Amino acid sequence: MKQPLHRRQPTPGNPRVQRTRNRVLAVARELLPQVGPSGLTYALLAERADVTRQTLYRHWPTRAALLFDLVLEGPDLGTYPQPGNDVRDVATAWLKSLRAGVSVPAVRTAALAVTAQADHDPDSARALVRISEDRYTGFNQLLEPSGIQISEDEFTLLYGPVLARLFLDRGQVTDAFIDAVVTQWLTTLQHADTPRDFQ
Amino acid sequence: MKQPLHRRQPTPGNPRVQRTRNRVLAVARELLPQVGPSGLTYALLAERADVTRQTLYRHWPTRAALLFDLVLEGPDLGTYPQPGNDVRDVATAWLKSLRAGVSVPAVRTAALAVTAQADHDPDSARALVRISEDRYTGFNQLLEPSGIQISEDEFTLLYGPVLARLFLDRGQVTDAFIDAVVTQWLTTLQHADTPRDFQ
Amino acid sequence: MKQPLHRRQPTPGNPRVQRTRNRVLAVARELLPQVGPSGLTYALLAERADVTRQTLYRHWPTRAALLFDLVLEGPDLGTYPQPGNDVRDVATAWLKSLRAGVSVPAVRTAALAVTAQADHDPDSARALVRISEDRYTGFNQLLEPSGIQISEDEFTLLYGPVLARLFLDRGQVTDAFIDAVVTQWLTTLQHADTPRDFQ
């Protein structure tokens, strides 16, 4: 739990630095689902990535920093949802994209690890909040063509059931389930007066 | 990650054993929120509980086993929801009880830790599923006077937003938010035909 | 190294006590050469001899005590040397008997273990001296028919090379080597005046 000394991190511009960084992250992504969050030690990662432990510390002074990068720089999923004016279509596409993202093992494991330690690690907590907000903002951007913007509470009503099913129930998220979520969620939007914040 | 040898655990009947067990769990509950899941080492716990590490291993051969006990034998919350025939009242009371339970720091931390390692530890995964099912069954029992029974999908629609708000958004769950969740959820129930499973 | 509490030892007369004692010693004799002196733990011995560790502690409060018994109550070798008036014959027979005794693995191992800790364990030192004196006295008794009695120094000159060869060189003690030792030793006796002590 001791905070490591904050040394100067490698300059991101340097091509050698990028090479090292990308190689390590790739290996980490491959390794994480195999060995689990607690098994992804710097010792193992250094050995597999053909790098010195020292190099890892230079790039990611904290294990949390490494996990952030794994979550944030998840592999491109290609099917990023497009903006649209049909709210149902946008919400459905977005939930499916969320489902896809969380299904990538490395991202999934890293995200859960960050969440678990967020209560006792301010950095992790900050990262988590930032990710949440990014998601929220991004979704509202997708909704712009429809002229509708939703509140944070409504946003939670949308994605909450999906993530709960995946992480907590450890069950499948079928297309039917997504449909049900969206259907229910739309009724709420229709019933709501403006402003629709539940304070 | 190596699975420790499964030695014979202390006989639960023995009063000496119970004394030790309770004392350790109490100390663990106190310690966990302070030091975080990774900080709750057997070394520290042994020292604080005035017990040998060996004794800890006898009682909980795996760290996961200890975490289970922390989650399952959470402190009594007193306000356990009562069965009733008003679905809205039952659901609201149940969500508030869930909120209360997850607000106990030790339970909260332990639950998150178990969740995080469930992907790579079958024991944790099993425990998680069992907890989920217990919650589901318990809720339906509360609903019995109303003559209504809900599906697992509907159950997820109910509690998903609340836990997502707590764990992922790391935001507050206000009474108003709970009301909104329940209200939306009730519309789904009313719209649904029988059977209401979303397959 | 802590000196164990000295509890009351079992009464040697009790047949049950003897049964236990003999069984344990037999198992220990079998075990010792297999696992080595440091591997002969009370835990292992108790398990193999179907006895509680407590019982072992009652019989031999100290590990050294157990080793003594193993050395002193070595198995009967049958060919114990007979007294005689031919000094060469007696000495040769005695050396061969010594060689035989030390070749019993359990005795050999136990004796070496006792020797090694004699410097730091007064009990072991005392036991060692006693064994030495017994051997010395016994040998002189064998010599009585010949009318010759030897000094301790002369005794050491006789058996010293044999034990050195066995324990330190870790080489074979052939009959020819024993003959050479005895021959050389006899010249010393003949040259010596009376008293033949080298002070």
Next chain:
Amino acid sequence: MKQPLHRRQPTPGNPRVQRTRNRVLAVARELLPQVGPSGLTYALLAERADVTRQTLYRHWPTRAALLFDLVLEGPDLGTYPQPGNDVRDVATAWLKSLRAGVSVPAVRTAALAVTAQADHDPDSARALVRISEDRYTGFNQLLEPSGIQISEDEFTLLYGPVLARLFLDRGQVTDAFIDAVVTQWLTTLQHADTPRDFQ
């Protein structure tokens, strides 16, 4: 008894390594006679030498390895015997040097410990044999000016009584005793034909 993994040992050239190594050996030499062979735990040694246990394991993966170093790198005794052409003088001087060497408590204790476990530890056995052979070779080198070379059996006849007296009888080795040993030993040499091997 399980053979510890043989990891790479520190590079002997490194001055930092030598510093550590020498400091530890010095402390061990001081400690060994005080606490005995079984009391010289890595835990104690690490504490006293202001070194981590891990460092000890890096340098001496086996306790036996440490003991070897203690025996082999015994402190210089200064009075190492000189070659000569008077066999009696050389033998006497060599025995006195042997007596001196074995009187150094640390060497004495370490040597006995190695001997005791030689039966069950091949490494110790090998080390013991090597030490024996070194002594034998060294003695014959001292004898070179005299034109005489002795067999291993004759060598054992020389040093056997001295070490037996010291280790087994636990008695004093006086100058007179050494004289007696040498005198007897010389008669054997004179009587012997060439070659003087007792096969």
Next chain:
DNA sequence: TTATAAACGAGACGGTACGTCTTGTCTTATG
């Protein structure tokens, strides 16, 4: 093209925790 700064490899080290083992004592239940 060469200096000069950085990133990196190699590896020793102090710490801390792990999971296991043995020891000697003490407690509990049982026959």
Next chain:
DNA sequence: CATAAGACAAGACGTACCGTCTCGTTTATAA
């Protein structure tokens, strides 16, 4: 009521990982 079964404290074992600190060597950028 004595004894086995076994829980416990104490502490060593051998291992693993962490975070730091040299000290050389390689690589990239700037002079």
